[in-house]
Amino acid sequence: MRKLKRIGVYTFLSIAALVSIFPFLWMLVSMTNKSVDVTQGRLLPGGHLFENVRVLFESVSMVTALVNSTIIAVITTFLTLLIGSLAGYGFEIYRTPGRDRIFNILLLSMMIPFAAIMVPLYRMFGGVSASIPFLGIDTLAAAILPTVITAFFIFFFRQNTKMFAKELVEAGRIDGLSELGIFFRIYLPTMKTAYAAAAIIAFMNSWNNYLWPLVVLQSPENQTIPLLISNLGAGYSPDYGVIMTAIVIATLPTALVFFIMQRHFVAGMMGSVKG
């Protein structure tokens, strides 16, 4: 009976694992096959990989999209971490009058659906287009700015700061460091794990963001990877091999980060939840 239960558990988990992994295997195999082979359900690797990569980079603005997505994701991650950790630290370390009320109000913004503010944001950036061109509609800055500051990361860093030894702040003051100096010289280096976890989440969110770039980035030279894949996928005569190649390339950075920094990833998630 026990043995039977064991076999049942392993079978069930194996099926779950297979279902989870299969789409990945399929896209890896399909990027090496011709479009016809993909539609005929070929599940073996073929010899068409270089041809697919060549077509992708020659016929589609893949390079532009990669560059745009990288610029947006790197700047967003940097600013998110900086502003989020400053705020999380500020809320936890200083007994600023009314800090908990302000904190709770900021947290309310997590309940705001993006679709609800999409139209006003679009009109805001449309409004500044004429006077501040580099910040208007169809600029990378407009794609970055509204996504940089989120209550989630303030919450995340405040939770993590709870585990930061407050004595270090006093020690820094005695050593004559400025308040910002304490933050950058003492807090930042000791909180590397939290920063790594936050960086992973922020980078992934930005790299994969779709709706806001879809709304605000209109010209082909500002296209990001998700927009490119969406356009390829919506085409009438899709070249499956090429699309799968694009999807693999798009997934590669986040997959690599996940596999290399899995520990940070899970640690960060736990840190953000434990109250």
Add this chain to the structure above:
Amino acid sequence: MSKVVNRAGSPYLERNKSFGRWYRKNYIGWLFILLAVAGISLFYFYPMGRALLLSFQSGMGSNLEYVGLNNYIRLFSDPTFIAALTNTFIYLLIQVPIMILLALFFSVLLNDATLKFKGFFRTAIFLPCVTSLVAYAVIFKYLFGVDGLINQFLMDLSLISQPLNWLSDPVLAKITIIAAITWRWTGYNMIFYLSALQNIDRSMYEAARIDGATSFQQFFYITVPMLKPIILFTSIISTIGTLQIFDEIMNITNGGPGNATLSISMYIYNLSFEYSPDFGYAATVSYVIVILVVILSLIQFKVAGDDK
């Protein structure tokens, strides 16, 4: 939640000690949170206010004029809106419970200390989370195509004799969307439960076993109650996420066939950027999501009781 103990004593004592130190400890905090407060006000609260004003206006593009409650009245007689609302609720009521139960089930199985290949199973089930929503949506669109692998597989197993029109049948298209979201998010929820499970005292299970409790009883009388706060947390996150669902619908079915898979977010997008733009009415529809998010979160808090 542990409140930080103020080691220096009460604020009054400190004020007497040194004004400079008191000022530094309290008001410099403003500088640290300033950017965040400004950013969230500018990019969340201000647009919310603007959307509220917009929701009382109507007109094409930027030629807007105030029309009172007309937009809100229009909602009730707008078949597309009602379809989008119904679809979103179908996703919510079917997908979220299935996913949470599956995730709970996986996490309990994986929490067994004697299980082999635990790391492999955990990583495999979590893996879908590394894909972008657009990328996996496109993959699911192809997998569920008429000549896609799902049909080929089902036909090989002789479960169906003809290929199914997954994406152009109203019911099957919804099933496809639900299957896709479940694939993408189950592992994400599982990670939360796994970490919470590690905090449950194992002796509770031992005591239950001695008292003759079955695995099912242990699951429902120990695991579920102990995980209640985290289940609440994940179900709120999933509810908010599902109410806003956009990327998958846009890239798998484009809202079709007809409006059979259209979601509220996608309808807002269409109203603003696909049809002749009616920003006012779009803002009205968007307030429906806001109200739903607030109401459903409150209900979930109530149902789960007051324990945090």
